Amino acid sequence: MTKIVVLGGGKIGEALISGLVNSGTDPQSITVTNRRPERGEELRERYGVRDLTDNRQAAEDADVVFLCVKPYMILDAVAEISPAVEENDVATVLVSMAAGVPLGAMEDAVIAGTPVVRVMPNTPMLVGRGMNAIAVGRFVTPEQLADVTELLSSVGEVLPVAESDMDAVTALAGSSPAYFFLVAEALIDAGVSLGLTRPVAEKLVTTSAAGAGAMLSESGQDPATLRANVSSPAGTTVAALRELEVSGLRAAFFRATEACAKRSAELGELR
Template identity: 90%
Template sequence: MTKIVVIGGGKIGEALISGLVNAGTDPQSITVTNRRPERGREFRERYGVRDLTDNRQATEDADVVFLCVKPYLILDVLAEINAAVEENDTATVLVSMAAGVTLGAMEEAVVAGTPVVRVMPNTPMLVGRGMNALAAGRFVTPEQLDDVTGLLSAVGEVLPVAESDMDAVTALAGSSPAYFFLVAEALIDAGVSLGLNRQVAEKLVTTSAAGAGIMLSESGQDPTTLRTNVSSPAGTTVAALRELEESGLRGAFFRATEACAKRSAELGNP
């Protein structure tokens, strides 16, 4: 039985645990660590997993350790668990779920030869529709990579990428759900401005967004084709799209993603 440790029981850590348990992983094979014992108790009661407050103790004899903490804490946590990783009989795979921190920095923080994987997740993993971009370190074997991929598949899709692309991946996947939420929020406010009550506006926008998302992922058609199919010549949609283009929507997304990627790179070089 694979022993899985999740360090950090925030939204990403909980989403991962929920997905693993729902996919049939034995809850007793999962240990979650939290600084607050009461939070660990919540996990134990909700999912049936084990809980600890000591990261090093949790890491003992672990096969896979998911680091679900903020980027600025990653290297500190690695230093904390390094002795346990070195003493384990089997090679413990360390999986960072944080932006910015490079494979090289993590490999330098632990005993030589430790397999390290870097993952950029996003919050739709909370509903089993996450996008997990993955880059493997120098010491990760194909079998270990398959194991990590299989575990992450419980909460969404897994896409191997070059580590050099990770900052761009953060901008297009890790942070992008917030962009869509902001667009939805703006549309709802626009609906209210047009005279709809907020409940009706929210229902119209969220249902349309959910349906559009399914069309994007399952229709087999690219976004340009899907947009064109809605845009009748001289019609209502074209009038709206012209306003969006003239307002610089594309340029705004170019600048936003560039700022996001730049910030991701900064997190890796404090």
């Protein structure tokens, strides 16, 4: 039985646990750690997993350790569990789920030769629709990569990327759900401004967003084609799109993603 450890039972950690359990992983093979014992107890009761407050103890004999903590905590967490990783009979794989911190920094913080994987997840993993971009360190074997990929597939899709692309990946996947939520929020407010009640506006926008997302992922057509299909010449949609272009929507997203990627790179330097 693979022993899985999740350091940090926040939103990402809980989403991973939920996906693993729902996909058939034995809850008793999963150990979650939290600084607050009451949070561990909550997750134990909800999913049937084991819980601890001691990261080093949790990492003993672990096959895979998912580091689901804030970026500034990653290297401290790696250093904390390093003695246990060194003493383990198995080759424990460390999987960082945090933005910014490079593979090299994590490899330097643990015993030489430890396999380290870097993942950029996003919050749709909470509903099993996550996008997990994955980059591997120098010591990860094909078998270990396959095992980690299989585990992450329980909460969404897995896409291998070069580590040099991780800051851009953070801007396009890790943070992008917030962009879509902001667009939805703005559309709802616009609907209220047009005279709709907020519940009606929310229903119209959220249902349209879900449908558009399904078309993007399932139709096999690119976004430009899908947009053109809705845009009749001199029609209502074209009038709206023209205003968005005049308002600089595309340029705003260019600037936003550049700022996000820059901040991701900065997080990797704050250590």
